[in-house]
Amino acid sequence: MFYIGISAYYHESSVFLTDGININCFLKEEYFTRIKGDKSFPKRSLEFLIEKYSLNEENIKSVCFYEKPFKSWWEIFIYSIKKPLENKKLLIHHLKNFNTGSIFFYTHLNKIIKISKDKILYSSHHLSHCLYGSLYVKDVDDYAFVSCDGVGEGETMTIYTIDTENLIKKHWTNFYPNSIGLFYSTITDFLGFDINDGEFKVMSLSSYGDPVYEKEMDQIFDFEQLKINSSYFEFQKDPERSFSEKLIKIFGKPYLNLAIKENFKKYSNIASSAQLILNKSVKNLILKAKQLTGKNRIVLTGGVALNCKMIHDLSKQNIFDELIVPPSPGDSGSAIGATNFSYFHENNRFLKNIGLFPGPDKNQINKKFQLNEFFKKISKQENSLETATELISKGHILTTYLDKTETGPRALGNTSIICNAKDKLAVENLNNRIKKREFYQPLAPMLLKEKFEKYFSIQDNIKNNLYSMGTLCEAKEDLKNDYFSIIHADNTCRAQVIDNENSFIFKLLKKLAENNINIIVNTSFNISKDPMVFDLFDVYTNMRRMNIEYIIMNEGIFKVKEI
């Protein structure tokens, strides 16, 4: 019997299927539509699962949506209607979207597969975050589960615990519009980046600035009370605008073009100040969690947890024994949390750890694709390591398309673009020309766990996040000497360690070490504005668009053909 969890309508939609034993399959709708951040009902993902697992009413135990649809709509409505004049635009927008939102989840689902209403369950937004996070720790009762995002069902921050009897307690919650996530998104918008997509750019930019606007930011978001000063914001009034004239009065003209030098310093100072407020707020949230629950170990979920600079900064303040961020802490990972909720509902126990790669196996995705028509095999499977080592050593940029797919927004080696981190030219080429990233966005290194301490330092309390790129770490002298181009302005890197001896990447790193290359650059296999590649058609078009010649697959190494 299968359990299905769905997250949709607000952020990138996703589906997770499990039998609770050994079958797991996580999909995002954007994989199929090729539209990054696609939040529509995950019709194609479900169709994929229906075909692959021959799903029908009989073999589906339950389908669980990750939040309470009406509550989610209602909470924003009830808040806004209290000031109908002020919030007119948002209210009209909210009413217009009534019939396109999650309230019609069951209707949308029924168009794809007929399932009786008895099998439909609804989890709760922050509970889904919490139950997703719980999959990544051994003893759940050792941890406080802190969830922090924009808004879900009118709540913005929540603290839970789970005891050994699986009793879940909610200790505290914060309500809309007091949201540190929405505060950070507003600054993202002000700086000229897209909300829900550009937050990581603000984080990168913050390393170039100084928090000179700390006082001003304090007025905007009270990090002690975790309260927003509404007069600086418009997101609660107008769907088209996130900040008010009052914010412009403090910081000046918004949406400046950062490619213009004079704008850069000022904007990086704003980013740095916002980052500081974020750090202080989440620090206070964690202290609150500790005080209320008595736990010194924290699992942090929600979109805010993706801010790996914050995780690194918090680790140095000795406020917790351990902090865990699961690989996909945002709403898309909540499809897994919702599945965990429904699994518990049926079995009175939770699912077990699903690992870093619960996506479908690449071989299952590409039944129709005629590989030899689009790619030329240049190396057999048994020689892949030697060939890949040779190509990387020579300065080539390679793509990988191996085994199972990752869950989170970060590629962890199976669907990546890699190159020699020592090769300055290759790194620059990959960052600027191929990925078309801004100069202030660094690339992430990947290395064997055993080599980590030679090049990096990190607090023990966040070490476990190194497997999923969930945190930054600091560069040591050895790194500066040989791998300068991957170090960020603040002397940090978002390193990923590998210790799975069976993975191709592990073996490749071992082989490369023989050639004195201990670190490779790893970035997700996609172009800016595109989701990660999913099938081999995407692989082919992406490689042609990026002008990358070589790819490592399970079957060997291939070179792109002209067609």
Add this chain to the structure above:
Amino acid sequence: MFLIPKNNLKKFEPLRCCFVLNEFSAAEFASALEMLFAAKNVNDLKLSKGFIRHSLDEYKHFSIFTNIKNQISLEHELNNREIRFIPIHLFAKGYIYKDKFIFEKKNIKDFAIFIGANEEIAEKKLHNFLDNIRKFKPNHTKKIDKILLDEERHAKYSLTFAKKNNSKIAYFVKFSKENLISKLRHLYANSLTKVSKIFNPILYLLILIMYLPVKFLDLDKSKEDNNVLKNINPKSIL
């Protein structure tokens, strides 16, 4: 290309120009996605390769328009929301249907006519826009000329395929239908704001009516819950 805004650039307005360029980018991107989807689903290797080539061309056009937009916006210090390309807006702007790709809605013969007709329309719109670019930003003319040639080739290829696989009458009827639908789609898109002007006050009136009863609702919001799983009703949407 499916939906391009009107452009009446009598004098050079950088924001308006970037806006139009952004819409062209969106249309090219959407077209690339349609072609990629067709390549994945057609049961003929030759056609699949053709669709991929077409898709790669459209992606290239997308990059060209985006680069020109970026250069102009840099020159004029612009970075407004409305000139940013946000993929998910393709749905709301009508460049991609929410439920299905065109290839799912039409058979291959009709799909070819659709592509051909729309490529021709896009080519005409691009010609008009190019006149403005030629006048005010001549250094970008060559790049857009190249796109025009590609669009012409795409239209010709698609329509030749469609003529081969449709009778003369069927071709004429379908081609005219596609042209008409395209015009209606533009009309619809351009009148959305006018429609809002009629419906928004009605919705607002509804909001004001709801305001009074809701004002007196005193809903309890609990900050704590000692047994979340027991207290949550998994069947409820509330």
